[in-house]
Amino acid sequence: MIDNARITIEIAARAARLRDQIHYHDYRYYVLDDPEISDAEYDLLFRELERLEEEYPELVTPDSPTQRVGGGPAEKFESVTHRQPMLSLENAFSEGEVQEFEPRLKRFLHQQAEFDYVLEPKMDGVAVNLTYEDGLLAIGATRGDGHRGENVTQNLRTIKTIPLVLRRETTPAPAFLEVRGEVYIELAEFKKLNAAREAQGQPAFANPRNAAAGSLRQLDPAVTAGRPLKIYCYGIGEVAGREFSSHWEVMQTLKTWGLRVNPYVDRCQGIEAAVAYHHRLEGLRHGLPYEIDGVVIKVDSLELQTRLGIKSRSPRWALAYKFAATQATTQVRKIIVQVGRTGAVTPTAIMAPVEVGGVTVSRATLHNEDEVARKDVREGDWVLIQRAGDVIPEVVKVITSRRTGREKPFKMPERCPVCDTPLVRPQGEAVTRCPNPDCSAQLKRAIRHFASKGAMDIDGLGEKIIEQLIDQGLVQDVADLYRLQASDLLPLERFAEKSAQNIVQAIAGSKKPSLGRFIYALGIRYVGEATANLLARHFQTLNALKAAAVEDLLLIEGIGPQVAASIRDYFQNPKNQALLAKLLQANLQPQAATQVLTTPLAGQTFVFTGRLQQLSRDEAKALVTAQGGKVSSSVSAKTDYLVVGKDPGTKYAQALELGLTILDEAGFAQLIGRIT
Structure with missing residues (x-):
């Protein structure tokens, strides 16, 4: 007689062994890039586990490799608050700026010794935050505004270079861990992805970063699973159950937990060595399988990082040393003017398409009439363009040696190219404007701005749809959006019942913005x-x-x-x-801003006088506002604190007269919880 209990135990043990084996081989393949078995042998293990879990569903665990893609499409992404903020980095574009970095830190800490740094390639991807609880991946979120991101856990689980469970063989997993990483797509895979999209009649992605961002924000995780996403981890946020003394120790420990770290991460002593690393990596840049746009330089000691603290939006202990602006040469075919939402008329160069920094560009801003004249840009000119800091292309200079005499100088039109209203250029301003507030170009730009992600965030309301709404007379201002019905949209190009309903629902869903x-x-x-x-x-x-x-x-x-x-x-x-x-x-209900109520500064009004030694005035003000306080430029009975630096002015006497609380810099630092 067969012992069913015995068989169940054996099957459960076999399933557990298969999960462990697959996790191990994933680690060898995706993290170490050193597989020990063939793809066919790996597939046999995976299929056996799938079969066991199908026959015995009770054996399925959240960290099972078979559960990377689970559940159907979501209706929307929920908001996630990061325990520790994901700050942006201060940028440096020249060696001189980088050389000043270390002396600035020395002055701040009053020390002379050189710093030890950790050096990392600055990946050109999408920053994410992975939260592990007791070693299991619990939440994955985008960076968002640095404090709150979107919950894209199901999508991140599909990325095989992200472990669902941390390895614990050599280093126990902490009870809670936030891991910061950069999701990206390799260049070769990006080209394949775009080729496949074009073959299916879909628009190509502009660049690998754009493709990675779009892939992460798919409501259906099955779509994300079909995209060739990878990750490199570059740091941690909050951690419970483990302490570190240096960033280098953090990076090495991440690898032992099975988290992927860029092999070019290095450490050095002194800023000169960091600059040399930057030059070496810049030389390797075009041979790498992925895009990087610079080097991140971080002070290695975590104790020093704490002492250095943060500025308004970035840590004082880190610097992004960007590579030189990517440039290319192309020909200006035409110069047009575009009308913005405020009526500003901007000359724009339409150029022969050219690849700049991995992106094909065909337009470059010429800023204003004076800038065109200063650079003497003409239709037909060959020009050098660049994406400084890998942003909007601009014309650097004209290559006059290639002129033939057939080039056509630019002349700012006298009338708006859209509404035919005479253009004006107010005295003392460089910008020419269309003064007609009813100009359709301004309205289109205004509605695009209104619906944009940083504003009302109306998903799906793109440029082509907005143009149709205005051209067909359905919308004459942003408020008209809220009167639209699905039946209004059905006659428009490329609209069906479902897509029309989606737009109307997205507009209705924006009625309670902050x-x-x-x-x-x-x-x-x-x-x-x-x-x-x-x-x-x-x-x-x-x-x-x-x-x-x-x-x-x-x-x-x-x-x-x-x-x-x-x-x-x-x-x-x-x-x-x-x-x-x-x-x-139309029942729009802007939601009142909430103050931070859990800090000593919440609702308190601060005034600063004199020169601070440890912080700039702007940094000190940013610390106040970040913790819910207010900053005023004048002393009054409503002032809660006067912060006094060196050589204070008349505000000090006024505060004494009013009997206000006066803090020196050390007292201010203690109040905000800053370590001096």
Whole structure:
């Protein structure tokens, strides 16, 4: 008689052994690049595990290699808050800037010894945060704004270079671990992917980074699983159950846990050695199978990193030394002008397509009329273009030696190319503008801005759709978006019942934006995302902002006279008032900004006077606002703290007179929890 209990135990043990074997061989293949078995032998192990789990579903575990792709498509991505923020890096584009990095650190710490650095290739991919709990992959998220990202766990699980369970043979896994990494696509795989898309009639991705980002944001993980994504890990966030003394130790430990680390990661002593590493890697750059755009230089000691701290948006202990701007030579076929959402008319060079830094470009900005004249760019010219810092292409110079005499000089048109309104160039400004607020080009750009990711984030409302909505008279301002019905869209090109319904639902889903997003979406001149969030935190409600006088706006640190006047002019404009009323009638409900309530600074008003020794004034102000405090430029009875540096001014006497709390720099550092 067969012992069924005995068989179940044996089968469970076999399944566990198969999982361990497959994890081990994944590690050998994807991390060490040193496989021990053939693909056919690996496939036999995987199929056996699949068969056992199919016959005995109770044996399936979350970390099973068969569970990399699981579940159906999601409706949307949920927000995830990173335990430790994923900060951006300060960039350096010249050797001189890098040479100044170490002396700056020495001055800050009052030390003379050289620093030890860890050097890493700066991958040109998508930053993600992997959260492991008790060694198991629990959450995977995009970087997002550095504090909150999108939960793309199911998509990240499909990437075979990301272990579902940490290896523990030599180093026990911590109870909690945030791992930071860069997801990317190799160049050869990127070309194959684009070739396949074009064969299917789909648009090609612009570059490998764009392809990686698009692949990670697929609602269906099965689509992501079909993309050739890989990862290199470059650091950690919060960790519980393990302590480290250096970044180098972190990187070596990540490898023992089965996490993939770039083989070119190195360490050195002194900034000169870091510069030499940069030059070596730049020489290897074009032979690498993936794109990099520079070198990241990090102070190795974690204790020194803590002492150095962070600036407003980046750690003081790290620097991204970017490679020289990628350049190429091409010919200007035509110079056109484009009308932006504020009416700015920008000359743009239409060029023979050319590859620059892995991206095919055919347009380059010429900025304004004066810039065209200064560089003397003409139609038919051969020009040198570049993507400085790998961003928007621009014309560096004209190659005059290649002129034939048939080139055509540029002349700024006198009338708007879209609405035929006479163009104006205000005295003292370099920008020519179309003054017609009803110009359809401005409206199209305004709606694109309104729907953009940093603003109302209306998914699917792209340029082609916006053009049709305006050209067909369905939309005359951004508020009209909220009156659209699926039946309005069906007559438009490329719309079916489902796609029309999706757009209408996406628009309806944007009705409760944060106040900061809403302010930014309005497109107020000079008000970018950072300023919009600053206004939202300060005023808390749209009505309070609308009622603010210029004097009230100038009290906010970071708001100058030009910005304050622009904000006040916007809200006093009758047309804008009517638009806001129309938006509110459409049931838009901007959500009040929330203050950080868990820090000593929350809701407190600070004023600074004198010269600080350990921080710049801007850095100190950023620390206050980051923890929910407010910064004012003048002392009053409403001031909670005056922070006094060297050689204080009259604010010090005023604070004494009012009996305010006065802090020296050390007291301020203690209050914000900073180690001095």
